[in-house]
Structures are given as structure tokens and as C-alpha cells.
Amino acid sequence: MDLDRTLAPHPIDTLPAAPASLEVTSEDFADGEALPDSAGYGHGNTSPQLSWSGAPEGTKSYLMVCHDPDAPVVGGFSHWAIIGMPADVTSLAAGAGEYGNQHGEGAFTLANDFGTKDWGGCAPPEGDVPHRYVFTVWALDTDDTGLDASSSVAKAQFMTLGNVLARGSITGTYQL
Incomplete structure (x- = not known):
């Protein structure tokens, strides 16, 4: 396996600009850090704590996705996604990605690329470059996306593009 590779830009950088920015932070890691x-x-398979602020007036719900653009598969790998979190939910505790956790009325966890509806922990190939885990939160102007728990992460992102009021990300790294 050729481990001497350059990391490609994250796809979030190529999306149309959001009208406003959210600030996404974590008590468990700093942006760009491990x-x-x-x-x-x-190794515990515990999702990190996340918080966000700066949602504009009119925000009715949030979509949160954690994506590894460095996974050795086309398009990267989705590790966690929640859609429909109410506007008054502005943080997720460490461990909130555990299967069955609730994230506010109307919210549901979508299947990650492991095929489970929970936090699919970091799993870069041993010895590979540090992978980036990009946690992105979108503030949406709707709480009725028309999606359900059988929707894919890609479909949720695509179907809500016209509802985005603001977006923000924080990136953590992980290496075995």
C-alpha cells in the first residue's frame, strides 16, 4: 500500500457558500487537532462533544454530519449523521452518538457507512496518514425535510441544500 499520499480538499470546501456561518467547537478537541x-x-467508540452557535433567525432545525474524506473509498466515509435536531439543540454531549440516543423531538440518526445508526468510530487503516474527521452542522429553515430514517446521508445533504441558512465545521484527526 502506498502510504505517501497527499490529502485531497474536503468536499465541504466545494459546496456553494452558506448565507451565514456557524461556529462549531468541541470540549474534546481543537479544530485541526487529534x-x-x-x-x-x-477504542471506546465514543463520539466527541460538539457545540455550535451563531444560528440566524429563522433556524428551525439542524443537520449534523461527520465525514472522513481520507477514507480509502471513493467519496470518503460518513461516520455519523443526525437530521431534524430542533433549533434549541445546540450541543451534543460526548457519547451522544451511542445507538438509541435521542437528539430532540423529530430528530433521527441516519445510517452511517458502516450501516449502523450511531457514531461509527474512527477507523483509518493502520499506518495510514492521519485522517480528517469533519463535523459539519447546517442550520436549516425547515423542520420538515420530507426525509425519514431510511434516507442516506448523501440524500439528506442534497435534499436540504435549498434550506441552508448557515453552516460550520470543525475538523479532528485520527491515526492508528
């Missing part, structure tokens, strides 16, 4: 070991698949 995620806790416990975020790793088989």
Missing part, C-alpha cells in the same frame, strides 16, 4: 483515542472504532 480526536481523543476513545473516538476510535474498538
